Amino acid sequence: MSNDLGIDWEAYLSRTRWFGGKGRPFRVGSVTQLAELAGDDADLRATVYLVTVDYTDEEGGSEQYQVPLSSYDEPQDRIAYAFVGSAASGSAVRHVYDGVHDRDAMALWLEGLVAAEETGSADRDGLRFRRVPGTTLSPALVSSPLTGEQSNSSVRFDDTAIMKVFRKVSPGVNPDIEIHEVLTRGGSADIAALYGWVEIDLPDGGLLQLAMIQEFLRTATDGFELATGSVRMVMADLELEVEDSGGDFAGEATRLGEALAAVHAMLRDSFPSERRNSGATGELAASMVARLEQAARIVPEIEPYCERLRDAYSALARLDDLEVQRLHGDLHLGQTLRTTDGWKIVDFEGEPGRPFGERVLPDSRWRDVAGMLRSFDYAARVVELGIPAVDEAEAALRAQRAREWSARARRHFLEGYVASLGSSAGSEEERRILLDAYVADKAVYEAVYEKRNRPTWIGIPLAALERIGTR
């Protein structure tokens, strides 16, 4: 169905938090109505649109976004802040709002999920609602949208459940749903349990997964915030050693390492995994070298480290086997939550920007580990760089404490991880080679990103590159 709402889609997308194409020239190519949920309130229409965005710059390409909207005959003051536009519909005027912010619209999604409870699946108004057995959801739960920066849109239902409405969508199984289902059925204690999801069959036979609902972790603290809070405690009294400062993260890091090891073990047993021969390490090393060469053209500051980085990649190429398995794929402290019941890992959607087909390919678990190691470094340095320097001596001591905090957190994270993996962790030498290569590759990527976006932070990845191969 065409867009009968008369909405200025380009303007609307540009002002949302989740639209990924901000700053690039684009056109909305098509707007398709996927479904319309009907409730008791005859005035409310909760509609789900699929919006195709075509980029008109040299890079080009297109993306599809899910846009749930609700519309009413009468203006709705309660959600005035989520107003999208008003449009003539026949002889009447419809007032249109962001559906994620409309608790009456979200209640219709919840009703569908409740209806699926007994049989695991319910078709309603063009959508298919799916449930994982073992939980009960009350239709009386009231929704409120989360306000943090995120690429999707999450809505919590009281303090019971949280539903993530995927924004940028593409056909096929969403890795976030797929992995959460497998880990939930496996009884993992290191994630928020999946309760269900919402999907639709496309006219061409494809599948589009639109949203997932899971356990709301009510005692959760964001891992990156917890880490930076610890660093701030270290910075509050620079005379104290990290261990004595009250800001030591060693224990937390150990437990986070254990949680990741448990998740990796379950992923390895639940999805295809394999051992690859030396051809695979050679190919992997070659791709890292290629990324290094490309990065060096953009970030000349990398040059002094290139030789040692190449050595690290050559060592990788000489390894004669590589174990690969399903991963998180985009792991950093911002994808972890610390609860009173331990660490939980969230957001298994994988590396944003890569197609689903690539994100599910098995890869070395050390890629996830390297992501976390880099994140500890960022937590320390971001706090350090955010404090104005009083004099040089203080700045030097602060830098030293940041390095110590990060080194301790990284070491304990790794120890917790390796101890939990047991015999499958491989030899220490092999581990060091794999980790060095993955950490280097990640820091090279960061250097390009910082050079382009946050030049004052370029020292963060450069310091990591300096450490490669120096032990």
Ligand SMILES: Nc1ncnc2c1ncn2[C@@H]1O[C@H](COP(=O)(O)OP(=O)(O)O)[C@@H](O)[C@H]1O
């Ligand atoms: N199960 C949960 N319970 C409580 N808060 C959560 C839960 N899952 C995610 N969050 C919060 O929502 C944020 C965004 O979730 P995430 O799955 O990472 O979404 P996105 O794909 O948009 O990055 C997280 O950083 C966390 O603060």
Ligand SMILES: [Mg+2]
């Ligand atoms: Mg996330």
